[in-house]
Amino acid sequence: MQLSTHTTPSGFLLPSIHSAPPFFTQQPNPATQAIVAEQWSKLILSYARFRNMFTLRVEDAEIPGGEWDEVLRNERINRRLLPAHLASLIADMVSKNLASYDPPNQTRSVLLWWRQPDEWAEVLYQWADSTGQMNTILTFYEILDPPVPSALSGIPITVLRRAVSILTKSQRAQIISVSDGEGVRFLSRNGK
Incomplete structure (x- = not known):
């Protein structure tokens, strides 16, 4: 069987490894599984970024359509990621700070960090600066649902809070x- 890339109906380009049947099963060799987990992490994060999605749940492996x-299913080779394997991949992503359990104290749903919190802080600060929002008080709602859509439109409040916290620590908010x-x-860098 020849491995090939594939473009999904949403326009996302799946890597060729997605057409390899073993990619969808947990590998018994820890070194091989580590490589598979790394490839899945990259795929999940790039897909989430492409689709502007923030949450992944173990149950998502069981929802056709x-x-x-x-991403979690490949009908062309009749394979899908099983929930137990997805749970293992999620745990691996959390251990590498690529995701965090959300809500905390459970292991079935994660917030995906396709941009790390410090990157979100920079996006937020640049947005505030470019839209003339310096020294203006904005509610979280105004940031999450601005009149003109931005990179921040629809981000989870948890992500926004982490970004604001980072900016607060650096005295930029x-x-x-x-x-x-x-x-x-938002405070300008020179404190004015």
Whole structure:
């Protein structure tokens, strides 16, 4: 069988390893499984970034036609990732800080870090600067659902909080209490 890339209906280009039947089964050799886990991690994160998705659940392996189906299943070779294997891959991603359990204290759902929190902080700060939001108090809702869609549109509140926390520690933002919850004020780098 020849391995080949494949473009999904969403336009995502699957790597050739996705057409290898062993890719979909947990490998008994730990060294081989480590390579498979690394390839799955790259695939999951690049797909999530392509589709602007943030959450992956073990149950996603069981949902035909779901938002993860075109990656977790390959009908061309009649293979799919089983939930137990996905749970193992998720645990591996969490151990490498590529994902975090969300909500905490469970192991079936993760928040995917296709951009690390410090990268999200930079995206947030650049957005605030480029849209003239410096020294303006914005609610979290205004950031997550801006009038003009941005790279921040629809990100989970958990991601936003982590990014704001990083900016607060570097004195580029401050948390402000507002009437309907929390807000943030972005501060220019020179403190003005």
